[in-house]
Amino acid sequence: MLTVHHLNNSRSQRVLWLLEELGVPYEVKRYERTRSMQAPPELKAVHPLGKSPVVTQDGHTIAETGAIVEYILSRHGEGRLMPPEGSDDYWQARHFLHYAEGSAMPPLFLKLVLSMIPGRAPFYLRPVLSAALAKADAILVRPEIATHLKHWEDSLGATGWFAGPQMSVADIMMSFPVEAATSRVGYDGHPALRDFLQRIHARPAYRQALKRGGPYAYA
Ligand SMILES: N[C@@H](CCC(=O)N[C@@H](CS)C(=O)NCC(=O)O)C(=O)O
Known part of the structure; x- marks a missing residue:
């Protein structure tokens, strides 16, 4: 078992x-x-x-x-x-299988860590830390996340799935980055992401x- x-x-x-x-x-x-x-x-x-x-x-x-x-x-x-081995969709599925944890999650994790730091610092440091970290977030993290969200939205655009015309392992791997990102930055300008989540969340499995x-x- x-x-x-x-x-x-x-x-x-x-x-x-x-x-x-x-x-x-x-x-x-x-x-x-x-x-x-x-x-x-x-x-x-x-x-x-x-x-x-x-x-x-x-x-x-x-x-x-x-x-x-x-x-x-x-x-x-x-x-x-x-998808069928060797097809474009197959390599797209392999891309998302590795990309989900290798590239998509790190900026989301960084955003989470930056947001947690002020609350764990001595109270007199919190205002200055919050201001500095908000700047780091705006300059370094948010643009990076925006690039990833555009890649996801564009990839879903053709079929509603990340790799080819049917649901695949790419969609299962990408579900967590999409859920984590949209819960932090919302769906603005990304209707395909919202639609993707609604469809996967409705699946009996x-x-x-x-x-x-x-x-x-x-x-
Ligand atoms: N890239 C790893 C990440 C593993 C990971 O960080 N898991 C989190 C759960 S979302 C965890 O165990 N966090 C608790 C901790 O770091 O103490 C994977 O995909 O398995």
């Missing part, structure tokens, strides 16, 4: 969604974030990085969402959720994954 080591309110939700789409049996081991929003120390006993998701099966322990998704597809996919994973802030 495949076990998903799942942290509440996290990108691990994508792994549950993938398994539901494929109809693969799995068990969920839930972990709760600490007050500082970090993973609890028990996750370090599963994998040294102590992050979620991690999956375990038949003596394998696999961390990192993209690698987990590749593992699940190679063991249980039977060609599903991947997505809804079943929410039931298995527990509270999730983005859907």
Whole structure:
């Protein structure tokens, strides 16, 4: 049996969604974030990085969402959720499989960290820190996020999916960056992103994954 080591309110939700789409049996081991929003120390006993998701099966322990998704597809996919090998859509799906965590998430994470700093600083430093970080956000982070949002909007434009005419693994990987970004900066000028989220959130497999994973802030 495949076990998903799942942290509440996290990108691990994508792994549950993938398994539901494929109809693969799995068990969920839930972990709760600490007050500082970090993973609890028990996750370090599963994998040294102590992050979620991690999956375990038949003596394998696999961390990192993209690698987990590749593992699940190679063991249980039977060609599903991947465009025909070698086609343009296939390489587009591979692009988004790596890009979601490699390039899309870092500026969103930076934005989150910048927003948390003033609240954790001594109160007398907060006004000056807030002003400096707002400037860093405006100069460095927001333009970067805007470039990514345009790439997503343009990519969805043709078919409503990230790689080709049908839903694929690209859409599952990209769901978390799209959910995280739009919850922070909204949908202004990005109707395809709003439409994408409405369609994926309505899928029975997505809804079943929410039931298995527990509270999730983005859907
Ligand atoms: N790129 C990694 C990121 C893993 C990651 O940072 N997971 C978050 C959950 S959204 C986590 O475990 N955060 C808790 C912590 O860092 O303590 C992946 O996709 O698996």
